[in-house]
Amino acid sequence: MANRSTPRPSLAALFLSFLTIGSTSFGGGLMGWIRRELVERRGWIDDQQFLVCYGLSQMVPGATNVNLSVIIGTQLRGVPGAVAALAGLLLVPLAILLTLGVFYFAAHDLPGARLINAGLAGAGAAAIGFNIATGLRLGQHNLRRIGPVLVAAAIIVGIGVLRIPLIEVLVVMLPVSLAVTLLERAR
Amino acid sequence: MTGTLLQIAAMFSVLSLLAFGGGAATLPDMQRQAVEVHRWITAREFLDMFALSRAIPPGSLIVVLIGQKAAGILGGLVALVAMFGPSSLLAYATVRLWHRAGAAAWRETLEQALAPVTIGLTIASGIALARSTEHDLAGYGVTAGTTLLLTLTRAHPLMVMGACAVLMMLVAG
Numbered sequence: 001m002a003n004r005s006t007p008r009p010s011l012a013a014l015f016l017s018f019l020t021i022g023s024t025s026f027g028g029g030l031m032g033w034i035r036r037e038l039v040e041r042r043g044w045i046d047d048q049q050f051l052v053c054y055g056l057s058q059m060v061p062g063a064t065n066v067n068l069s070v071i072i073g074t075q076l077r078g079v080p081g082a083v084a085a086l087a088g089l090l091l092v093p094l095a096i097l098l099t100l101g102v103f104y105f106a107a108h109d110l111p112g113a114r115l116i117n118a119g120l121a122g123a124g125a126a127a128i129g130f131n132i133a134t135g136l137r138l139g140q141h142n143l144r145r146i147g148p149v150l151v152a153a154a155i156i157v158g159i160g161v162l163r164i165p166l167i168e169v170l171v172v173m174l175p176v177s178l179a180v181t182l183l184e185r186a187r
Numbered sequence: 188m189t190g191t192l193l194q195i196a197a198m199f200s201v202l203s204l205l206a207f208g209g210g211a212a213t214l215p216d217m218q219r220q221a222v223e224v225h226r227w228i229t230a231r232e233f234l235d236m237f238a239l240s241r242a243i244p245p246g247s248l249i250v251v252l253i254g255q256k257a258a259g260i261l262g263g264l265v266a267l268v269a270m271f272g273p274s275s276l277l278a279y280a281t282v283r284l285w286h287r288a289g290a291a292a293w294r295e296t297l298e299q300a301l302a303p304v305t306i307g308l309t310i311a312s313g314i315a316l317a318r319s320t321e322h323d324l325a326g327y328g329v330t331a332g333t334t335l336l337l338t339l340t341r342a343h344p345l346m347v348m349g350a351c352a353v354l355m356m357l358v359a360g
Contacts, residue, residue, distance in 0.1 A: 025244040026345070053282075055294075059301055060281050062203055062274020063210040065245040070278045082279055086271070093243045094251065098263060100239055101255045115356050117235070122355025124238035125326045126348040128313050129333025131211050135309030136338045138302075148303035155307030159215060160314030166205050166216045173304055174207075181300040 009044050009076060011084045017042060018069060018088030030065040034072070044076055065089075147180040191258045192265050194225060199250055199269035206274060207301065210247030212308035215315035217253070227257035230319060237316070238352075242345055325358060 009017070017037050025033040031054065038044050045053070053075065057067035066086070073085030107113055143149050155173055158164045198220050202213040218233050228236070233253075240249040247270070254266025285294075317330050329351050336342055 022244055026242055030244050030246065052285075055298060056281055056285060057278065058209075058305065059297055060274060060278045061206045062271065062278065063206065063245050063247040066247070066271050067274060067278040069245075070275045071282045074279050074282050079279070082275070086275065089245065090267075093245070093248060094267070097240060097243050097248045097251055098255065098260060100243075101252050101263070104235065104239065104252075105256060115360055117231075118359030119352035119356045120235040120238050121326060122329055122351040122353070123241075123348045124234040125317075125329035125355075126333040126344075126351035127238050127241040128316050129330045130241070130337055130344045130348070131316070132310055132313035132330070132334045133337035134211075135306050135313065136334070138309065139306045142302045143306060148299075151303040152307035152310070155304060156311045156314065159308070159311035160318075163215070163315065165219075166213060166308075170205065170207065170304075173307075174300075177304050178296070178300040180303075181296055185296065185299075 007044065009042065011077060011080055013042075014073060014077060014081055015084040015088040018073075018085045019091060020088075022089040023092045031068065034065070034068060038072060045072065049075070145184065147184060148177070151177045151180060188258060192262060195254050195257060195262055195265050196269045198225070199254075199266050200273050203270050203273040204277070207304055207308060209305070209309070210249075210270075211312045212305075214249075214312045215319070217250070218316070218319060221253050221257075225257070228253060232256065234316070238348070242348065325355065329355070 021030070021033050021037050035047075035050055039047055039050050050072075053071045054064075054068060057064050057071050060067050066089070069085040069089045070082045073082035075081075077084065107116065139149075139152060143152060151173060154176075155169060158169045158173075159166065198217075202217055205216070206213045214237070218230070221227050222230050222233055236249050236252040236256075240247070240252060248267075250266040250270040251263040255263035258265070313330075313334075317327065333347055333351060336347060337344060
């Protein structure tokens, strides 16, 4: 996995870069923060390498951003690099979340918690809207033919409406989608 | 206690490998198992945790809160390792394989085949969540409104979530 002529960062530098990324990307857009830090500021990978890493991180199951960190860490410094990247990314968010969790579990049964609960319900309903909007935007940009649109629609109905378990939907729809892709390419 | 930790580890390590298209795809299954099967949390708590964790990078740490509620901080850490461990190993194996000859021909086909699955799962999980988290009329209104707003404009998601939180507090107060 030789990198072109890019400098090889030390493990400490890699950890610190991902610590910065994990500490600044509150609210989303993590992929953008990773690119900004590693491509623009450090120059450890170029844009083309970044896009390959991003594509790979989407093909593998799991949180895309976490996969992206593992893949870039591996690319730069092998297994220790992946561990350094992951540890750096998660350290600050995890500390904050565990603290918030303690407060949440302690507070949400108290009588004064009605307002907090209402606020959380509002934020939660908006977060769901954010998820659906992300899917719609991706569809707008990536689904241009009828076959893939039908595959996506079948999954939406299967899980969203009929509430069929994820694994059953995937066992059927992954091969179907692959077949649709191969058929379209054969034409 | 050890039994609960094992349940947490088993549940999240399976979900880890099913999370095509990112963590959001597994949310409906995660909710069903945590709420209905294991009864660690209520549907209401699940939505609260979702809201709390959505804005904190990498956006999928809800698993930590579920584990924390079920079995304390240790439970949260077990959930974290179970959710990110298997998929990270797979990501590592994939990047190793990728740099060998012969992978290039499959790459585009796989990417094309996964795109509609990923997109379908993302939208489906949003719908499934809205239907199963005790949404009232106002909740559906907020979800529909933010879906439109965030699809059609470049509004900052964190700002929108904050505004909706304030709105619902005003309505409740």
